[in-house]
Amino acid sequence: MSEMLSNRLVPFLSKRCFSSLQTSSLSPIQPWLFIGLGNPGEKYQSTRHNVGFDMIDAFAQSQGIPLTTHYFKALFGEGMVDGIPVLLAKPQTYMNLSGESVGPLAAYYKLPLNRILVAFDDMDLPCGVLRLQPKGGFGRHNGLKSVIYHFRRNREFCRLRIGIGRPPGQMDPKAFVLQKFNRTGRERIDSAIKEGVNILKMVATKGLTEAARLSNADQKYKHLRSHDLQD
Numbered sequence: 001m002s003e004m005l006s007n008r009l010v011p012f013l014s015k016r017c018f019s020s021l022q023t024s025s026l027s028p029i030q031p032w033l034f035i036g037l038g039n040p041g042e043k044y045q046s047t048r049h050n051v052g053f054d055m056i057d058a059f060a061q062s063q064g065i066p067l068t069t070h071y072f073k074a075l076f077g078e079g080m081v082d083g084i085p086v087l088l089a090k091p092q093t094y095m096n097l098s099g100e101s102v103g104p105l106a107a108y109y110k111l112p113l114n115r116i117l118v119a120f121d122d123m124d125l126p127c128g129v130l131r132l133q134p135k136g137g138f139g140r141h142n143g144l145k146s147v148i149y150h151f152r153r154n155r156e157f158c159r160l161r162i163g164i165g166r167p168p169g170q171m172d173p174k175a176f177v178l179q180k181f182n183r184t185g186r187e188r189i190d191s192a193i194k195e196g197v198n199i200l201k202m203v204a205t206k207g208l209t210e211a212a213r214l215s216n217a218d219q220k221y222k223h224l225r226s227h228d229l230q231d
Contacts, residue, residue, distance in 0.1 A: 030115050031085035032204050035102055037120040037143040040092040048164040049177040052119040053090050058193045059200050060088050073101040081204040095143040103150025117158035125163025128188030130196055130219050132212040133159045158208050
């Protein structure tokens, strides 16, 4: 991490966090930036499209990190996970404009994309199944599309895909993602979010490759058990 980056982190990282960043001038610790995608406002709470927000909220609560600062059009928080600085953000731009928050935030801290993880809802995974990946496209997800656009079309950032299942019958996917889960779906998502909190901890402490190796194997079998299940 450059001296400029360290100076930029000072206003937002506590003294405890900042001292950890300076423990070694040769190999300073770079923070992770975890971002959850969703829509702001009570209207969208607990909808399928907001599971990225739910994941970041749960992780923040587990680590005692308040998400109370408004910064770069996002609710923002910072903390430490086993000595690793972690930055958390929930863009408040509405889903389809998420990149207007994520792009400038990442640019300000000058973080490499491999230290940025985006959590988001995914219709291509069964409800409650998670997948951790180092890169990828955006599929039909406009929030992810906006993020890629504001990363100058670079797709090599980390993703935590949160399965919400496919819409039933001929239901419009746009309507599907803006609905709330039924009881069974909510139970699966709540369970997945607990698993996701542990996955994010592993990403911060063990790195993406090891976290993906450990978590994706379990999720693979979960997928086989629930491939025909919707919410």
